Amino acid sequence: MVTIRRFLKTEKQSFFLLGPRGTGKSTFIRKIFPNALYIDLLLPDVFRNYTAYPERLREAVHANKGKKTVIIDEVQKVPQLLEVVHSLIEEKQGIQFILTGSSARKLRKAGVNLLAGRALMKHMHPFIAAELKGLFDLKKALETGMIPLILNSTNPMSSLQTYIDLYLREEVQMGGLTRNMGNFSRFLEAVSFSHGAILNISNVARECQIERKVVEGYIGILEDLLLAYRIPVFTRRAKRAVASHRKFYFFDAGIYSVLRPSGPLDRPEEKSGVALEGLVAQHIRAWIDYSHPGCQLYYWRTSAGSEVDFIIYGKNIFLAIEVKNSSTIHPQDLRALKSFGEDYPEAKKHLVYRGKEKLLRDGITIQPVTEFLHGLK
Secondary structure (H helix, E strand, C coil), X not given: CCCCCCCCCCCCCCEEEECCCCCCHXXXXXXXXXXXXXXXXXXXXXXXXXXXXXXXXXXXXXXXXXXXXXXXXXXXXXXXXHHXXXXXXXXCCCCEEEEEECCHHHHXXXXXXXXXXXXXXXXXXXXXXXXXXXXXXXXXXXXXXXXXXXXXXXXXXXXXXXXXXXXXXXXXXXXXXXXCHHHHHHHHHHXXXXXXXXXXXXXXXXXXXXXXXXXXXXXXXXXHCCCEEEXXXXXXXXXXXXXXXXEEEECCHHHHHHHXXXXXXXXXXXXXXXXXXXXXXXXXXXXXXXXXXXXXXXXXXXXXXXXXXXXXXXXXXXXXXEECCCCCCCHHHHHHHHHHHHHCCCCEEEEEECCXXXXXECCEEEEEHHHHHHCCC
16 A cells, blocks of 8 residues: 655644544644654543543553653544643643544544644645646545545545545534434535535525524534635625625535535536645645645625636735646636735735646646645645
8 A cells, every 4th residue: 555645744742633533633743753652532431430530541641651652543522631731731841742633523522722832733735646646636635635645545435425424423513512313414405505605594494493502512613623614705805895704615526426416407617626625625725734834715796797716815825726627728717816916916816727738828837636636735
């Protein structure tokens, strides 16, 4: 099996490493820190022991004085351990704690701020094209995504469905995040149509016949479990009226592909176009977290309807990126980027598409999507 080098950079001080299940957090950390004291809370007996007696962590650390790195895998399963970790860090014994997790909700409720300033926050994403290099396949990425657990499966589509069922059962149902799994399942299907679009909560609630307030809570669950995210509209120095609502995305194109139902009335290019935009989004998010943590991801949309898919803004970086699911570019495809350029001449403008040629037209770099994704490293 080919070993894929991940672009995530580790730290010398203690840090959290958050990311959805299956993104390779445990594999990555165990490879980088092979001699660490490793506590895997996914193991039933380990989970029971530390749930009953969190102070066991102190005993384990003191009994392994030669271990200067302590890894606690899926720390959100026993959030009481954070108080012990905080105490041990305060003792200043030179121990580095690496705390992985797949749920921000439980950590936040447990008072993760106790470690503010003492533990950095890092994120692990699905694979990106630059990590996979020649193994990257755009067609497969759009159909089954980039989650390492799924990519290594012999039956990716079946594994994706099992992955979603696992999250529903272990994180949502057993975690007591909702009492009505039927409603939540209908919500997942309804909200899949909002992938890559401005999220209209009222429409989603009406579609799945659930109260708006409940839908808001469900969206919060997806975001807390790191399964979805929203990006805000770019409003800096706005010269015209812009939208106010955020756009919604699942964290991986494969998750969207499985959740979004298809039928005879659906046009394949409609679903693939949204999937392509989401795939670009997840690559940009990983690129920002791994290489440009000072940047922020936005989109731009005027009240008149002119929209640019992604704006990356940070120190010395200002990029406007439009995604087109076509192999040819027409003049109207450049209009939104031109409008943005009129308001923000400082921005570099890119259009990524399914064609094969790299072009420069009217100050806009037109680039094949695969080439663009491989360049995010």
